[in-house]
Amino acid sequence: MAQRLGVDRVGRRGGERMMPAAPRGAIAIILGLTLVSTACQDSTTNPPVTPERQLVVSGRAERGSTVRFGVEAAGGSAVVPARDSIVSLVVTPADAATVMADSAQLVATGTLQVSATLADQTVLTTTVVVAPPPTVVFEGLERTAGRDIYKIALDGGDLTRLTFNAADDIQPSVAGEVVVFVSYRDRNGELYSIRLDGTGEQRLTNTRANETLPAVSPDGSKVAYANDATGVTKVWIAARDLSGAAALSSSTFSSPASIETSPAWKSSSDQLMFVATAGPAGRASLFTAPPTSGTVPTIVPSSGSTGAEFEPAWSPDGKRIAFALLVNGTTQIAVRDLPTSATTQLTSGTTSSGQPAWLPDGRLIFVRFLSSTSQELAWLDLSQPSVVHTISITGLAAQHPSPVRP
Amino acid sequence: MTNRFHPSHDVLAAHLDGEAVLLDLSSKRYFRLNTTGATIWRELEAGRSTQEIADTLVSRFDVDQTMATDAVENLLAELTERGLLRADDDQAGGA
Numbered sequence: 001m002a003q004r005l006g007v008d009r010v011g012r013r014g015g016e017r018m019m020p021a022a023p024r025g026a027i028a029i030i031l032g033l034t035l036v037s038t039a040c041q042d043s044t045t046n047p048p049v050t051p052e053r054q055l056v057v058s059g060r061a062e063r064g065s066t067v068r069f070g071v072e073a074a075g076g077s078a079v080v081p082a083r084d085s086i087v088s089l090v091v092t093p094a095d096a097a098t099v100m101a102d103s104a105q106l107v108a109t110g111t112l113q114v115s116a117t118l119a120d121q122t123v124l125t126t127t128v129v130v131a132p133p134p135t136v137v138f139e140g141l142e143r144t145a146g147r148d149i150y151k152i153a154l155d156g157g158d159l160t161r162l163t164f165n166a167a168d169d170i171q172p173s174v175a176g177e178v179v180v181f182v183s184y185r186d187r188n189g190e191l192y193s194i195r196l197d198g199t200g201e202q203r204l205t206n207t208r209a210n211e212t213l214p215a216v217s218p219d220g221s222k223v224a225y226a227n228d229a230t231g232v233t234k235v236w237i238a239a240r241d242l243s244g245a246a247a248l249s250s251s252t253f254s255s256p257a258s259i260e261t262s263p264a265w266k267s268s269s270d271q272l273m274f275v276a277t278a279g280p281a282g283r284a285s286l287f288t289a290p291p292t293s294g295t296v297p298t299i300v301p302s303s304g305s306t307g308a309e310f311e312p313a314w315s316p317d318g319k320r321i322a323f324a325l326l327v328n329g330t331t332q333i334a335v336r337d338l339p340t341s342a343t344t345q346l347t348s349g350t351t352s353s354g355q356p357a358w359l360p361d362g363r364l365i366f367v368r369f370l371s372s373t374s375q376e377l378a379w380l381d382l383s384q385p386s387v388v389h390t391i392s393i394t395g396l397a398a399q400h401p402s403p404v405r406p
Numbered sequence: 407m408t409n410r411f412h413p414s415h416d417v418l419a420a421h422l423d424g425e426a427v428l429l430d431l432s433s434k435r436y437f438r439l440n441t442t443g444a445t446i447w448r449e450l451e452a453g454r455s456t457q458e459i460a461d462t463l464v465s466r467f468d469v470d471q472t473m474a475t476d477a478v479e480n481l482l483a484e485l486t487e488r489g490l491l492r493a494d495d496d497q498a499g500g501a
Contacts, residue, residue, distance in 0.1 A: 170415055182415075187453060189415070231421040233429075257422040259429050277420075277429065277436075284429070310434055324434070331434050354434075372432070372489050387435070 055116050055124040061106065062131050064155020068103040069116055071124065096130070106130045129311045133200045134359045135404040137162070137179055137196070138377060139170045140396040148179050151196065151404070154365070154379060156392045162198045173223075175216035178203065180223055182212050191225060191242065196404065204242045213262055216240070217269040218405070222291055224248065224263035224272055235260040235274045237291050246293035246344045254278035265291075266314045273312040273321065279304030286312050286323060302341040309334075313356045313364075322364055324354035333366050335382065347384040353378070361405050367399045375399045411482055411491045419447060425431040430490060436492065442467065446481055450491065456482065 046359040052074035059067035064216075070085060089104065091097045092113040098106040104114070112128045133154035140150040140161075147168040152159045157279045163169040166187035174196070183192045189210035194201045209229035216223050220240060227247075238245035249260065254276060263274040272291050279285025285304030287297035299319070303309050308326040315321065318338075325334040325345060330352040336343045347353045352369040359365055365379040368390070377391040377398045391398070413419070416432040417483065426444035428437040439447055449459040456478055463474035485491040 168415065184415070212418075226418065228419065231419075233418040233420065257420045257427060259418050259420050259427070261418055261429070261431065277427075284434070309433060310431065326434050369432070 004106040041313060053122070053124065055114065055126040057114075057126065057128055059103075061155070062133050062155075063106050063109050063157070064133050066103050066105045067128065069114065070102065070125075071116070071118065085119050086116045087119050088117045090117075096254075128324050133157075134361070134363075136172045136357075136359075136365055136377065136401045137172045138398045138402070139172060139181075139400040140393070140398050141373070141375075142396055149179060150396070150398075152377075152391065152393065154359070154391065158161065159393065160198070162194055162196075163201070171213050171400045172402050173214045173216045174404050175218055175220045176405075178216065178220065179402075180214045180216050182214065191223070205245075211236075215263045215265055217265050218267050221269065224265070224274070224291065226261045226263070233256055233259050233261055235263045235272070237293055239274075248274075248289055248291070248293060248295065248297075249276075250273065250296050258282075259284075262311050264312045264314055266318050267316050269320060271314075271333040273300070273314060275310050275312065279308075284310055284326075286321070286400045300336070300338070302336070302343065306343075311355050313358055315358050316360060316362060322356035322358065322366075324356065331369075333364065333380075334363075344385075346380065346382075347388070355400055357401050357403055360405050365401045365403065367401065371398060372401070377401055409455075410453070410494045411419055411486065412453065412494070413450055414490055417490050418455070419451070421448070428490060430488070432489060437488070442477065443481055446478060463471050 001332055044106060052399060053071050054074050056070050056072050057067050059065055063221045070088060086102045087164050089099050089102065091099050091104055096108040096110060096112055097106050109130050109132045110240065112130060114128055115123055115125045117123050135153055137151045141147050146166065147170050149162040149169050149172045150159060151162060165183060167183060169181055169183045172179045172181040177196045179196060180191055180193045180271055182189045187210065189212045191204040191211045191214055192201060193204055209227055212226045213335055214223050214225040221239055222237060224235055224237050224241065226233050231386055235248040236245055237248045258276050258278040260274055262278045263272050270290065271288055273286055273288050275284050276287050277284050283304040285311050286300040288300060289295045303389035310324040312321050312323045320335055322333060322335050324331040330350060331354045331358050332345055333347045333353045334343055334345045353366050356364050356366040363379055363381050365377060368376050368378050371375060375397045379387050380388050416430060418429045418431065419446060420427045424441045424444060426439040426447050446459055449462055460471065460474040460478045463469055463477065464471055482491060
């Protein structure tokens with residue numbers, strides 16, 4: 001999509017001085033990013049001899065992304081004549097971006113000054129404020145170190161290892177500055193927490209059961225998780241310090257043998273969604289419930305009607321869910337609009353994808369299962385779901401992403 | 407070959423009436439274990455060795471040591487092949 005900077009055309013052509021006609025300094029805030037235009041400072045009063053033009057930027061002004069530059073008549077809709085094609089781009093500072101013909105790959109955060117020389121020698125300028133990419137906490141498998149908790153920026157930068165125990169530390173969930181995760185350092189699965197800066201590690205549970213797949217409520221007050229204390233894995237709910245832990249569902253919900261797992265929170269922290277093998281024909285399906293023990297969950301309309309559904313994730317606005325859908329022996333990422341139940345499958349092919357999570361800006365991060373021991377993180381934008389971006393992490397198999405929310 | 411295996415972290419179990427259903431969140435597939443299989447799975451969850459599991463089968467079922475050991479080793483091989491178990495020395499097999 002084109003992001004109109006809302007600024008005046010500036011520059012000079014053939015030695016003529018031209019005066020901007022529109023107010024300067026307008027700011028467009030699109031997709032949560034701020035693009036600030038600038039103008040060359042001309043002070044003569046000669047009238048313009050060409051239509052007012054402006055340098056526009058399309059794409060996400062975020063480190064690791066590529067943005068394209070183009071020229072539009074000020075005001076937007078005019079067809080750009082051939083003379084307005086960009087023949088060269090200059091970005092300052094030069095090491096903050098890799099410049100191509102009419103685009104730039106952004107490699108650093110901060111403010112970029114961009115100058116575009118057009119075919120008719122006019123120079124247009126603009127300023128691009130490059131934001132840092134979102135951060136994601138995940139479970140990484142390194143061959144000699146085993147599984148530990150890491151965090152990384154979406155462009156693959158800023159990789160930081162948070163846990164260092166020889167036993168497996170897996171399945172992180174982030175809320176605020178706290179990461180709750182599962183550790184097998186005590187042989188069975190127990191819940192631990194650690195701060196995002198890698199300090200303050202704490203043990204939260206001490207039982208003979210396996211407590212797994214924690215999900216911290218967005219307001220940080222509660223934790224939902226899977227617990228096999230009764231011999232059948234069920235979703236449990238507890239306060240953030242794990243006090244008051246109890247099974248979420250009433251004993252009247254489903255059969256005693258129904259497995260419940262993968263709890264996920266609505267952003268308002270007043271609803272949970274989880275998987276239970278209690279759907280049509282005993283199929284794994286998605287259910288919702290208030291975060292209170294002893295409730296009778298409700299099946300998500302149309303869940304399980306076409307295939308088993310796993311690993312739900314509620315969109316930031318609470319109107320959609322992403323989940324892993326079983327399709328022809330693989331799992332693929334799908335999104336369902338909750339008011340209408342309209343479901344769209346986003347990924348396809350022979351490689352399974354799963355464990356979707358929503359980034360704060362509405363992008364989806366998920367896991368591609370390349371083999372039994374090789375997984376990679378990937379993300380897509382729902383406006384262009386066919387373009388899947390993979391996050392390159394040398395030497396680590398990555399899964400269970402949990403986005404950090406600002 | 408190691409003689410100690412553990413359920414993979416991605417496998418959830420439901421034990422009921424002596425049988426067990428396993429849900430592998432990695433492959434999203436279900437597996438049903440009969441009474442003997444469920445007993446072996448329980449022992450695996452408790453961290454027992456192959457020999458200890460075979461001894462349990464001898465004590466609970468009408469089988470001799472050789473048959474029990476064969477049954478345990480065959481099931482462990484199949485569960486491992488399906489990615490449901492990880493060996494003690496297998497760092498990569500946790501999922």
